[in-house]
């Protein structure tokens with residue numbers, strides 16, 4: 001046994017089981033996952049913004065952000081868009097199927113400790129809400145540790161809005177402000193229309209007492225940062241999750257470099273201060 005353990009490398013995944021699959025939009029499903037080895041499940045801990053490398057055996061491996069609350073020790077959850085080989089194979093899997101998991105990876109995470117006793121502004125675009133869910137769930141567990149919370153979320157259309165149930169619950173609370181917008185409304189949509197950047201001018205949090213987190217498609221970052229700069233948020237108080245084409249997840253293959261940084265080990269969450277002079281970053 002000892003010999004077997006000593007041969008285990010960072011490239012060997014642990015076997016885990018998909019215990020629940022929920023279709024949340026026409027293109028995204030949530031997967032609850034539990035390690036086969038109970039001790040591994042017990043010991044698995046992560047920080048909001050970290051990711052795992054998931055293997056679909058016989059197909060391939062891809063990184064996915066963890067969306068569940070770090071306080072949840074029963075399972076962890078991923079939100080996966082059906083886009084290609086690995087994600088497509090996952091979407092065809094059934095509850096009970098086995099996958100391989102490496103991680104959690106990423107040294108840059110959403111700094112929930114630094115956010116304590118400050119206002120928190122969360123800006124999500126599309127699938128970018130998924131990694132932020134882990135942070136939002138964690139913060140709401142210890143709501144009193146944080147000042148005001150505002151969530152700005154932009155989706156392409158009403159059908160593509162993720163986590164509708166959670167958003168419905170947040171909207172009922174008086175201790176979180178939720179601003180939802182869609183690019184392309186349908187006949188029933190009565191809310192905001194346009195990109196999430198349009199809602200930033202309405203933010204009235206004092207910059208010196210606010211931490212900002214951002215996650216969305218690459219095209220969004222430049223415009224969000226421009227709006228945040230107009231509001232005079234300091235670059236060291238703005239955190240962005242930068243996903244890049246990643247392979248190993250552990251800083252060996254160099255696929256995910258952003259200037260002199262590697263998204264997998266230096267990120268995927270960076271402060272704007274760290275990356276603002278890297279032209280490939282945003």
Ligand SMILES: Cc1cc2nc3c(=O)[nH]c(=O)nc-3n(C[C@H](O)[C@H](O)[C@H](O)COP(=O)(O)OP(=O)(O)OC[C@H]3O[C@@H](n4cnc5c(N)ncnc54)[C@H](O)[C@@H]3O)c2cc1C
Pocket residue numbers: 051060062063064065066078079080081082083084085086087088127130131242243244245246268
């Ligand atoms: C840190 C991190 C966290 C991620 N979290 C999530 C998540 O929570 N949910 C989720 O659905 N996806 C997430 N992704 C993306 C995911 O890892 C895969 O890239 C995606 O699922 C496509 O893989 P595939 O094998 O299904 O598609 P493939 O068969 O590899 O490719 C399908 C198409 O997408 C393009 N493509 C694939 N990956 C990328 C990329 N990274 N950048 C640009 N183009 C690409 C390919 O060129 C191809 O055109 C994350 C990526 C990173 C780096």
